[in-house]
Amino acid sequence: MHSLILEAVLLMALIAITLVVIFDKDLLAAVVTYCAFSFITMFLYIVMGAPDVAFTEAVIGVISTIYFVISLRNIDRRCK
Amino acid sequence: MAKKIKNAIPVVIIAIVLAAAFARFDFLPSIGDPDAPAHTRTSDYYIEHAVKDTNSPNYVTAVIVDYRAFDTMLETTVMFLAGLGVVILLASRPDPKARIIKPRKFTENREHLGAPAYQSINKDVMIKIIEPLILIYAVYVLFHGEVSLGGGFQAGALIGMVYIIDTMVSPGTISLIRLPKERSVALAGAGTFIYTLTGILTLVGGGVFLEYGKLPFSMSFEEKHSTGILMVEVGVTIGVMATIITILNAIHERARFDDDK
Amino acid sequence: MTNNMSGISVFLADKGIYFLTAFLLVLGIYGMITCKNYMKKLICMNIMQVAVIFFFLCFGQKNGGTIPVQVTGLMGARHYINPLPHGLMLTAIVVSLGTTGVGLALLTRIKEKYGSIEEDDIIKGENKF
Numbered sequence: 001m002h003s004l005i006l007e008a009v010l011l012m013a014l015i016a017i018t019l020v021v022i023f024d025k026d027l028l029a030a031v032v033t034y035c036a037f038s039f040i041t042m043f044l045y046i047v048m049g050a051p052d053v054a055f056t057e058a059v060i061g062v063i064s065t066i067y068f069v070i071s072l073r074n075i076d077r078r079c080k
Numbered sequence: 081m082a083k084k085i086k087n088a089i090p091v092v093i094i095a096i097v098l099a100a101a102f103a104r105f106d107f108l109p110s111i112g113d114p115d116a117p118a119h120t121r122t123s124d125y126y127i128e129h130a131v132k133d134t135n136s137p138n139y140v141t142a143v144i145v146d147y148r149a150f151d152t153m154l155e156t157t158v159m160f161l162a163g164l165g166v167v168i169l170l171a172s173r174p175d176p177k178a179r180i181i182k183p184r185k186f187t188e189n190r191e192h193l194g195a196p197a198y199q200s201i202n203k204d205v206m207i208k209i210i211e212p213l214i215l216i217y218a219v220y221v222l223f224h225g226e227v228s229l230g231g232g233f234q235a236g237a238l239i240g241m242v243y244i245i246d247t248m249v250s251p252g253t254i255s256l257i258r259l260p261k262e263r264s265v266a267l268a269g270a271g272t273f274i275y276t277l278t279g280i281l282t283l284v285g286g287g288v289f290l291e292y293g294k295l296p297f298s299m300s301f302e303e304k305h306s307t308g309i310l311m312v313e314v315g316v317t318i319g320v321m322a323t324i325i326t327i328l329n330a331i332h333e334r335a336r337f338d339d340d341k
Numbered sequence: 342m343t344n345n346m347s348g349i350s351v352f353l354a355d356k357g358i359y360f361l362t363a364f365l366l367v368l369g370i371y372g373m374i375t376c377k378n379y380m381k382k383l384i385c386m387n388i389m390q391v392a393v394i395f396f397f398l399c400f401g402q403k404n405g406g407t408i409p410v411q412v413t414g415l416m417g418a419r420h421y422i423n424p425l426p427h428g429l430m431l432t433a434i435v436v437s438l439g440t441t442g443v444g445l446a447l448l449t450r451i452k453e454k455y456g457s458i459e460e461d462d463i464i465k466g467e468n469k470f
Contacts, residue, residue, distance in 0.1 A: 004111070004358065011361040011395075015368060018388055022372040027380055034384050041391050048398045049408050050427050051229050052140050053434070059237040060438050063324060064387070066244060068380070070328070071445045073335040075452055079378045080459055090374045094367055101363045108359055112404040114419060119403065123425045124418040127409070137411035139424035144431060155432045162439030169446040228410065233435050320435065327442035334449060 003047070010044045027072060027079050035065040134292075135302035136226035136309065145231070145309050149290045152312070153275050156319040160268045163326040167261050170330045203249050214242050225313055226306065232313035236320030243325050247332075261329040264322045271319030278311045358399060366392040379451065379458045383444050390437055394430050401426040 017037045021030050038061025045054035109116040130142040144152050215238075222235035246255045259267075279290045287294025292308030293301055369389035373382050401423035407415070409424040452458055455466045 007358060008361060011358070011365065014391070015361070015365055018365065018368050018372070018385075021384055021388070022368075022376060022381070027378070030381060030384060034387070037388065037391075041395075044395065045398070048395070049402070049406070049422050050398055050430075051408060052231070053394070053398070053427055053430050055229060055234050056237070056431055056434050059234060059241065060434055063237060063241060063244070064438060064441050066248075067327065067331060067442060067445055068384070070335055071331050071449060072380070074449055075380065075458060079381070080461075090371060094371050097370075098363070098367050101367075108356075109400070111358060111399055112402045114403045114406075116400065118400045118426075119418075119423055123423045126424065127418040127421050131411060139409040139411070139421065140427045140431070143424050144428040148428065151432065155436060158436055159439050162436075162443055165443050166446045169443070169450060231431075233431060237435075323439060323442075327439075327446075331442075331445060331449065 006047050007044065010040060010047065013040055014044070025079050027075070027077050028069075030079075031065060031068045031072060034068070035061065038062075038065065133305075134309070135305045138226055138228065138230075141226045141231050141309070145226075145312055146292065146305065149312065152316065153272075153279070153290075156272050156275055156316055159319050159323045160265070160272050163265045163268050163323040166327050166330045167265050170261075170334065207245060207249055211242050211245065214238055214245075218242070222313060222317055223310070226309055232316030233320055235313075236317040237324065239317070239321045240324030240328075243321075244328055247328075259325055259329065261326050261333070264325045264329065268319050268322035268326065271315050271317070271322060273315075274318065275312055275315035278308060278315070282308075359396075362392050362396050362399070365395075377460045379448055379460070383441065383448070386444075387437065387441065390433070394433060397426045397430055 014037065017033060017040070020033050021037070024030050024033070038057065042054050042058045042061065045051075045057060109118070126143055126147060127139055130139050131137060134142045134146040136142045136146070218235045218238035221230035221238065222232065225231035225235070243257075243259075246257075278295075281296060282291050282294050283289055285294040285296040290308075292305045295304045295308055297304060297307065299307065366389055369385050369392060372385035372388070376382055376385065403419070403422050406420055406422040409421050409427065411421075415421075448458060451463070455463050457463070
């Protein structure tokens with residue numbers, strides 16, 4: 001039902017994506033990468049055996065990314 | 081040199097915290113152990129008696145809506161308060177001088193603003209096909225929350241997403257339902273009120289607050305539990321949907337899209 | 342080869358997954374401290390939350406258990422995984438949506454007042470340090 005090696009691989013992918021989000025200079029790229037992060041955590045929750053939590057995370061990850069993209073319209077897209 | 085030292089301080093602190101965290105992992109149980117302390121108290125009772133007490137084969141729904149229904153009522157209140165906070169923060173008119181507007185260079189080349197830039201699928205037609213399917217799926221998830229996976233949160237978020245698709249994809253058209261942010265936050269309050277109304281009805285029937293077996297309807301015991309769960313989940317759905325619409329409208333009103341007129 | 346794989350599995354079952362979870366959490370904290378842009382701090386807050394939720398779900402596992410929906414042959418609490426952390430985490434995910442919304446509303450007001458959302462410009466605008 002849950003395999004530990006698959007979880008370890010997905011967690012390492014999450015850590016790599018976090019490094020991209022922290023060190024990127026373009027805010028729109030960081031927000032789209034956050035959408036990919038949310039997608040991979042949904043897979044992680046399915047592997048852990050929690051399909052309710054995965055369903056909720058899938059829907060709310062999309063809505064959260066939409067909020068970030070809309071509020072990026074008011075804000076400068078570059079980042080120092 | 082001082083700047084390098086100042087940049088290195090977070091890394092040093094993080095390294096110390098990591099080392100301290102890794103050193104003492106002996107007290108954590110190994111994953112998958114069925115005798116871990118997380119499993120030995122009440123969760124065995126919940127798994128074995130859930131169908132007898134609450135008539136719902138989904139144990140997660142039975143836990144959050146029946147055994148621990150008070151927590152979910154306060155969670156719905158928190159969602160309503162978050163929507164209220166956003167409305168209060170963004171209630172003023174924005175100062176037109178304070179917005180940073182960047183003129184787009186390619187705006188002058190497009191003759192009809194709002195027309196698609198490429199010859200592709202007509203977005204309006206595709207939305208009108210997709211939206212009813214999502215709504216039907218949301219109602220299915222709401223009503224079958226206690227038999228299979230689902231529940232109130234997922235259904236509310238799906239209906240909120242239908243509203244987002246309706247207003248965001250083609251900005252020129254006027255959508256059928258206009259909900260400014262004040263009205264939708266009132267709708268979120270109505271969702272919390274429906275939840276609390278179920279609790280008050282059980283008090284009227286003579287039981288403890290939110291004990292579904294004592295609702296004043298004339299049904300059998302299992303049907304009363306199913307009806308109580310359904311009413312409560314409708315309240316949660318309305319609360320979550322209205323909060324999502326509120327936050328979207330509040331942020332969306334202040335954004336000016338430079339490539340539309 | 343199989344000996345190596347079972348050795349890795351034993352290590353992961355005992356402590357390895359907790360290492361990776363703690364590393365993700367600490368990376369989120371580092372992002373919140375170091376990034377000078379306020380929107381990146383909000384994104385790192387959501388990243389920290391994923392690490393905490395995964396840590397909770399780790400506690401609910403049982404060897405050989407299935408998902409917590411009743412199957413009509415299987416009786417007994419030994420065969421289903423613990424449904425209690427799942428319920429708590431559902432609430433946590435939905436509340437984090439509200440928190441992100443309020444954070445973005447604050448960000449919009451900060452931008453209108455100070456003109457930028459970089460930390461150095463806001464400190465200069467406040468003129469307190």
